[in-house]
Structure formats: C-alpha cells, structure tokens
Amino acid sequence: xxxxNTWTCILLAAFLVACSTTPGDAAYRAxxxxxxxxxxxxxxxxxxxxxxxxxxxxxxxRQISGSKYGNKTMWYIRACELxxxxxxxxxxxxxxxxEDGLTKDYNKAREFYQKAAEMGFMQSQYNLGTLYSNQYxxxxxxxxxxxxxxEKKAADCATIPxxxxxxxxxxxxxxxxxxxxxxxxxxKSNQLANGSITxxxxxxxx
Numbered sequence: 457x458x459x460x461n462t463w464t465c466i467l468l469a470a471f472l473v474a475c476s477t478t479p480g481d482a483a484y485r486a487x488x489x490x491x492x493x494x495x496x497x498x499x500x501x502x503x504x505x506x507x508x509x510x511x512x513x514x515x516x517x518r519q520i521s522g523s524k525y526g527n528k529t530m531w532y533i534r535a536c537e538l539x540x541x542x543x544x545x546x547x548x549x550x551x552x553x554x555e556d557g558l559t560k561d562y563n564k565a566r567e568f569y570q571k572a573a574e575m576g577f578m579q580s581q582y583n584l585g586t587l588y589s590n591q592y593x594x595x596x597x598x599x600x601x602x603x604x605x606x607e608k609k610a611a612d613c614a615t616i617p618x619x620x621x622x623x624x625x626x627x628x629x630x631x632x633x634x635x636x637x638x639x640x641x642x643x644k645s646n647q648l649a650n651g652s653i654t655x656x657x658x659x660x661x662x
Contacts, residue, residue, distance in 0.1 A: 505538030544572035581606035600645035
C-alpha cells in the first residue's frame, strides 16, 4: 500500500478554509464550481501553480467535467512545473498507477516523486521508498533513506492520522528493505537521511 492521491479532497479543503489566496477560491466556497474552475484555469494559464493544482483536484473529485477542462494529470504536471510539491506528488501517482490513460511508468513516477520528496513532501518521500521496497528499482540503501526521511517528517505531525500511518508503516516497507540489507547499508541510509535532502534541495534552487 502507498499514499495515493485519494487524500486530495483533504488537501483541497485545506487550501480553501483560509482566506482566499487564489482567484477562484471565493467562488469555490460559494458552491460555484464552474466559475471557480474558470478562474483557476485562467490563473494556471498565466503561471499560477496553486490554481493549476486546485483545478486538477477539482477534476479528480469530479466536481467539474474533465471533458471541458482536461484531465487532472495535465494540471498536476503543470502545477509541478510551476513548483508545487503536491502537483509533483500527484503526477507521480498518475504515472505509477496508469491513471488518465497513461501507461504505467515507474521511471516517470520516481522522477515526479523525487521532485516533491526533495522539497520535503512526506507523502512522496514515503512513496519513493516503497518503489525501492517493491523492487521496481534496485537500490535498497536509497529506498530506506527516503523512508527514514518520511518517518522524520511524519514524527513532527504524529497526531494527524496520515502522519501516524507513515510513522507506523503498517505495510512494513522499512522492515522489508532492512531484511535485505547489511548493517553497513542501513547505517549508510541513515547517514544519507541526516542532511542530504536539505543540501540537494538548496542546490536545485541555485
């Protein structure tokens, strides 16, 4: 089991409970889905990352017609290109599970998950680790590193069910990886997790 984008309705609600920050939010809260979507699309076309993400989330939740606005993944990818971690994560989900008519592509899934993971996005860190745990890629040290990073991130919000689930790792991905690793490999994974993410992400911004 991995963290699929079924949590997106929670994310959309979280974006919209606060004061309006993206043109379209007020219309959405007023129940005017089409008007909100039109404004989100306009914003996305003009380079607003959150507008692109919100449009994708609305399509995902079937609040608006994909035939009119396009499929959710195209907007997730756009949001990712514009710099949102959730957009990258949801794009990874689409490629991992072959959604929106896409062929399953674990390389593309890893590429998108890694973008979000390097921004510190817990869900992508976890899913990235599971790709290695499930042996779609052969690097257990790298896989455990991402699961350790996800656990560290989740520990900061452990009272939230999603974070608690990551900490507990009920599917047992950490155990699965560690059962295949030597003590030295496990040590290396923890060393990599204790600082590499910040350095890599900061370097990517230069």
